[in-house]
Amino acid sequence: MAEKRKINFERVEMPKQVPFIRKRNFNEVALGYTSEDAIKEASRCLDCKKPFCVEGCPVEIDIPGLIRAIAAGDFALAIKTLKEKNCLPAVCGRVCPQEEQCESKCVLGKKGSPVAIGRLERFAADWEASKGSIQAPCIMKKTGKRVAVIGSGPAGVTVAGDLTLLGHDVTIYEALHKPGGVLTYGIPEFRLPAKVVSREIENLQKMGVKLVCNFVVGKTYPLQKILEEFDAVFVGTGAGLPWFMKIPGENLNGVYSANEYLTRVNLMRGFEYPRTYTPVIRHKRVAVVGGGNVAMDCARTALRLGAEKVAIVYRRSENELPAREEEYVNAVEEGVNFHFLTLPEKLFGNDEGWLNKIECARMKLGEPDASGRRRPIRIDNSEFIMKMDACIIAIGNSPNPIIPQTTPDLKVSKWGTIEVDEETLMTSVDRVWAGGDIVTGAATVILAMGAGRKAARSMHEYLSSQ
Amino acid sequence: MFKIVERSPLVPNLHLLVVEAPEVVESIQPGQFVIIHAGEGSERIPLSAADWDREKGTLSIVFMEVGTSTSKLAQMKAGDELNTVVGPLGIPIDTMKYGTVVCIGGCFGMGSIFPVVRALKESGNEIITMLEGRSENLLYWEDKLAVFSDKIIRLTRDGSCGYKGHIKKGTEILHEMNIKPDRVIANGCTTLSYLAVKEYEHYNVPVIVTLNTIMIDGTGMCGVCRCTVDGEMKFACVDGPSFDGRFVDWEELAARRKQYISEEAFLVHHSGCGGI
Ligand SMILES: Cc1cc2nc3c(=O)[nH]c(=O)nc-3n(C[C@H](O)[C@H](O)[C@H](O)COP(=O)(O)OP(=O)(O)OC[C@H]3O[C@@H](n4cnc5c(N)ncnc54)[C@H](O)[C@@H]3O)c2cc1C
Ligand SMILES: Cc1cc2nc3c(=O)[nH]c(=O)nc-3n(C[C@H](O)[C@H](O)[C@H](O)COP(=O)(O)OP(=O)(O)OC[C@H]3O[C@@H](n4cnc5c(N)ncnc54)[C@H](O)[C@@H]3O)c2cc1C
Ligand code: SF4
Ligand code: SF4
Ligand code: FES
Numbered sequence: 001m002a003e004k005r006k007i008n009f010e011r012v013e014m015p016k017q018v019p020f021i022r023k024r025n026f027n028e029v030a031l032g033y034t035s036e037d038a039i040k041e042a043s044r045c046l047d048c049k050k051p052f053c054v055e056g057c058p059v060e061i062d063i064p065g066l067i068r069a070i071a072a073g074d075f076a077l078a079i080k081t082l083k084e085k086n087c088l089p090a091v092c093g094r095v096c097p098q099e100e101q102c103e104s105k106c107v108l109g110k111k112g113s114p115v116a117i118g119r120l121e122r123f124a125a126d127w128e129a130s131k132g133s134i135q136a137p138c139i140m141k142k143t144g145k146r147v148a149v150i151g152s153g154p155a156g157v158t159v160a161g162d163l164t165l166l167g168h169d170v171t172i173y174e175a176l177h178k179p180g181g182v183l184t185y186g187i188p189e190f191r192l193p194a195k196v197v198s199r200e201i202e203n204l205q206k207m208g209v210k211l212v213c214n215f216v217v218g219k220t221y222p223l224q225k226i227l228e229e230f231d232a233v234f235v236g237t238g239a240g241l242p243w244f245m246k247i248p249g250e251n252l253n254g255v256y257s258a259n260e261y262l263t264r265v266n267l268m269r270g271f272e273y274p275r276t277y278t279p280v281i282r283h284k285r286v287a288v289v290g291g292g293n294v295a296m297d298c299a300r301t302a303l304r305l306g307a308e309k310v311a312i313v314y315r316r317s318e319n320e321l322p323a324r325e326e327e328y329v330n331a332v333e334e335g336v337n338f339h340f341l342t343l344p345e346k347l348f349g350n351d352e353g354w355l356n357k358i359e360c361a362r363m364k365l366g367e368p369d370a371s372g373r374r375r376p377i378r379i380d381n382s383e384f385i386m387k388m389d390a391c392i393i394a395i396g397n398s399p400n401p402i403i404p405q406t407t408p409d410l411k412v413s414k415w416g417t418i419e420v421d422e423e424t425l426m427t428s429v430d431r432v433w434a435g436g437d438i439v440t441g442a443a444t445v446i447l448a449m450g451a452g453r454k455a456a457r458s459m460h461e462y463l464s465s466q
Numbered sequence: 467m468f469k470i471v472e473r474s475p476l477v478p479n480l481h482l483l484v485v486e487a488p489e490v491v492e493s494i495q496p497g498q499f500v501i502i503h504a505g506e507g508s509e510r511i512p513l514s515a516a517d518w519d520r521e522k523g524t525l526s527i528v529f530m531e532v533g534t535s536t537s538k539l540a541q542m543k544a545g546d547e548l549n550t551v552v553g554p555l556g557i558p559i560d561t562m563k564y565g566t567v568v569c570i571g572g573c574f575g576m577g578s579i580f581p582v583v584r585a586l587k588e589s590g591n592e593i594i595t596m597l598e599g600r601s602e603n604l605l606y607w608e609d610k611l612a613v614f615s616d617k618i619i620r621l622t623r624d625g626s627c628g629y630k631g632h633i634k635k636g637t638e639i640l641h642e643m644n645i646k647p648d649r650v651i652a653n654g655c656t657t658l659s660y661l662a663v664k665e666y667e668h669y670n671v672p673v674i675v676t677l678n679t680i681m682i683d684g685t686g687m688c689g690v691c692r693c694t695v696d697g698e699m700k701f702a703c704v705d706g707p708s709f710d711g712r713f714v715d716w717e718e719l720a721a722r723r724k725q726y727i728s729e730e731a732f733l734v735h736h737s738g739c740g741g742i
Contacts, residue, residue, distance in 0.1 A: 175685050177503050177510070177550040185687075214552040216685060220489050242689040244699060251699070251718050253725045257689035263682055268509070278509045278682075279726045353721030401704070402685060 009112020023334040042071035056105035058450025087161035093122025140167035153181020155236035155436025158452025185267035218406035235434040240400030249347025254355035258394035283390035290394035424458040467547040488523025496581035497559030503550035516577035528577025561585035565648035572598040575653030587614035602626035663711035675711035
């Protein structure tokens, strides 16, 4: 390690919109590094001989190479290095849980703050976009092999990108009218602007990926029919049916699944209503049930739609909160209330069927359960009432069932996830691979991309051997 | 993009839309629906298949002009293009041989019941088709339906043609003719479906209705289409949209259907189904 150099343990902060302004608009919260910021932050990197950071990245970006280029002010080289391994750098730089991935392994993290790898990645991607011209990577000789990718979320997009670079002819089928999966319909504008996602998808299209929207594989055509037309198929269909709590009153008006709430606002641009047609009700008092990124997104969206009071109701304590630290802090700064160790048990409505109050019970933490987290236990006679006119349920989804239901030989687990070979991501159906949330259950963008990379490698091996 | 081949008024407030969607009609079955999205800024709305031509690759839909998205659709014309026609979605209606089947269509349901009538007839059922409307000038497609029906009964509330009366009158006529249905299928607004269930319940046979819940994706992702059937939460877009109406929680359905009433520019001039 570079012993002689003075080590700087403090990272360069990234400017953000101030809370009292940003909580009422849908513009991006974090504003990104300037060139000076980026060079300064990049200069902290020790350029380790054995860079542990790389081990933390599921798509194995050459992180020291990227950072070296930024530190030297050669941003073109930086983006080139990045793109060798990541086809969605502007997305990952924004929403990757870096603190648990690459940055958690950075040696600087032992004594101070790790290098802000995600922010640097975002910087490089945004720098390229701001130049207006995006360099198309070079594509290998056409192989004549045809690949279908089902679902245009991060897993599908990665497979499409990787296989196109290797010379295969790729078509993506997407059920919705816009591509991007959760990146488009779920994660809100203020965290990941729609134009960032569409820019990355347009790049793929420029590389030659064909995109067919409004096509539900399993409904429009069965998977078997797709298989007749293509040499190999990747299934990356992500999450499906939202879970509800199975408590009384969940079908009252004013009760939403997180997916409905976010889809109305993001995919259907409800936040621009009435300029757009999909209506969004601007509730005044909103409870959000759950503690993950999805719950934070719903709560912060409700604030931006004008809610006076937004409360996150989570049955465990602050320590178990699964959301990214950064998003939790943002939510607190914006004035979201947190009710920890609280479990909603009944929803009540008025005569017209609209939610007006929620009965909750208090919880305490018991012994750790199978997941290693301490199990919440209900405290008897602790019920209390919250007056709320909306309740958004953000406790997760089961995997998308359409393809398993319509593909007789496709093996699924008892949770409905598609079963695959761990090494190759091959499913039980010949020539069909799968990855992302449909295999793992709800996970992260970068894990879905990592799966896409792994599947693409195995698919390429198969296609080359044919 | 999906090209509109025809968009013409059928009767006041109801329109016929024929659109090119070759992949959608390839495997479409009676009782299935599509989601249409006219373009950026529009809602995604569910509409039932009323007919199709696999050779030409066209899909016919009958829609009622009720709110923002349907009036936008009503302003479009042949040659225009729709952003999205996705499907076929939902589970097809069973059209096996049951014996005598009463098929009831009201407002847009006179159109969407057509493929059901045709398939049931092809399975060898005796079909009694009832058309329900406020007045004679609101009935349509009688000639099309007649081809596959053993009997057509017209019900108008003002008595301008056929029998004077509503759903209940239909059961009285059946009684007079000494006909006992083995199955009842009703298509139309929520009120019509609900009344069909109430009036036909005493026959103790399934009364299959199509639930007009609010929808967004139509693939089981958002949960807005949820309803309670036989005490269980169902998602109309993937578990339905057709259910045995005898087990549907109608009060909840009606309340959920009205969720956005105050948000919508409510341009309705009701065509008389009184409906939600
Ligand atoms: C609100 C929210 C916030 C999140 N925040 C973060 C975050 O900050 N950081 C992070 O790393 N992760 C986050 N995640 C998780 C992350 O978005 C997912 O893990 C990731 O998107 C999964 O990618 P995927 O490609 O497997 O599937 P998805 O992104 O779910 O995409 C699947 C796509 O397939 C399409 N599809 C489904 N069925 C069919 C079919 N039959 N035919 C054709 N198309 C079909 C769907 O319409 C969809 O577009 C968040 C998730 C949500 C919901
Ligand atoms: C599976 C399924 C199949 C359907 N098939 C058809 C079809 O074949 N033809 C068709 O016309 N409609 C059909 N519908 C209903 C159709 O989706 C709605 O009429 C449409 O979404 C209304 O959109 P809008 O934006 O024009 O009205 P909105 O602006 O959303 O609604 C305006 C108001 O009108 C009321 N309204 C909505 N629908 C009706 C109605 N049918 N009658 C009276 N009032 C209503 C609502 O309560 C709403 O508040 C179907 C619905 C489902 C779920
Ligand atoms: S893709 Fe994610 S995990 Fe990999 S280096 Fe970038 S921020 Fe880190
Ligand atoms: S980012 Fe951290 S671990 Fe990686 S090379 Fe730089 S200092 Fe080393
Ligand atoms: S319409 Fe979204 S789940 Fe049914």
